[in-house]
Amino acid sequence: MLARRLVAFALACALVFGTLFVPTDTIAASPPALSLPIPLGETWKVIQGYNCGTHTSYDDNAFDLVNTNGRTRGAPVRAAADGTYWWWGAAGGTVILSHGNGYYTMYSHLESHVPFRKGQAVAAGTVIGTVGSAGTSYSNPHLHFEMFYGEGVSARNRRGVPLAFVEGYNFPDNERCNEYMGVRLTAGAAPRDVQPPTTPTLLDPGQGRNQIVRWQAATDAETGVQGYQVYVGTDAQGTGDWFVAEPQVALPTLPAGHYFVRVRAIDNAGNASPWATLVEVNV
Numbered sequence: 001m002l003a004r005r006l007v008a009f010a011l012a013c014a015l016v017f018g019t020l021f022v023p024t025d026t027i028a029a030s031p032p033a034l035s036l037p038i039p040l041g042e043t044w045k046v047i048q049g050y051n052c053g054t055h056t057s058y059d060d061n062a063f064d065l066v067n068t069n070g071r072t073r074g075a076p077v078r079a080a081a082d083g084t085y086w087w088w089g090a091a092g093g094t095v096i097l098s099h100g101n102g103y104y105t106m107y108s109h110l111e112s113h114v115p116f117r118k119g120q121a122v123a124a125g126t127v128i129g130t131v132g133s134a135g136t137s138y139s140n141p142h143l144h145f146e147m148f149y150g151e152g153v154s155a156r157n158r159r160g161v162p163l164a165f166v167e168g169y170n171f172p173d174n175e176r177c178n179e180y181m182g183v184r185l186t187a188g189a190a191p192r193d194v195q196p197p198t199t200p201t202l203l204d205p206g207q208g209r210n211q212i213v214r215w216q217a218a219t220d221a222e223t224g225v226q227g228y229q230v231y232v233g234t235d236a237q238g239t240g241d242w243f244v245a246e247p248q249v250a251l252p253t254l255p256a257g258h259y260f261v262r263v264r265a266i267d268n269a270g271n272a273s274p275w276a277t278l279v280e281v282n283v
């Protein structure tokens with residue numbers, strides 16, 4: 001959304017000024033990597049998601065969170081990334097941290113906060129306050145959390161930034177009302193396996209009838225490799241779902257032709273490496 005708006009703004013400038021003017025202070029570096037701002041090991045639930053309700057304007061990519069493991073009121077709130085303290089607003093129980101390059105995280109409805117000076121450094125994971133219901137028009141305590149982007153020292157022209165967390169969660173903004181309502185987030189859980197295993201490389205092409213092709217076993221640092229999908233056919237880019245657990249395959253008897261033996265590795269979380277053509281066979 002942010003990128004789209006920047007492009008739209010640049011195009012609008014191009015129309016007005018007749019040249020492609022890209023405002024330098026809105027060319028954002030990557031947003032900071034965020035950790036969940038909730039207590040380690042606990043699972044919290046989104047009770048209001050993106051867009052709609054009270055999450056419009058620059059808080060359109062905010063989550064309202066409650067604890068599913070225990071009490072919400074009084075639970076510690078943790079800084080989502082390294083940064084500096086930037087703002088405290090008593091009315092809404094709001095702490096805002098600055099993370100540089102125009103990125104800020106905001107924590108609202110806190111019933112208490114750690115006293116700070118503006119500009120004081122804060123490390124990711126530091127407890128910055130406790131959850132309450134300050135500033136809410138209804139009574140149930142919850143943590144309102146968001147990241148926004150703003151320009152200049154007063155963070156003008158704020159806009160929401162879609163959330164992602166190093167625990168392995170990614171929440172792009174698809175412009176849907178109350179998007180991600182009901183999602184559960186666990187802090188400090190083992191990261192989910194999102195990386196593919198390594199791509200197989202040829203070890204031994206084999207030969208003769210019922211040729212056995214062997215490849216270097218793939219590796220996967222997270223959940224390990226469960227096996228390989230194999231394609232044997234005439235298409236240089238062919239794919240298939242013939243599955244073998246070991247890093248080798250005995251070729252079937254083939255009619256005359258030119259064949260490609262292609263393999264990809266699958267890890268235990270279902271991530272796949274790219275397909276690799278290991279050998280070409282003339283029959």
Ligand SMILES: [Zn+2]
Binds near residue numbers: 062063
């Ligand atoms: Zn909220």
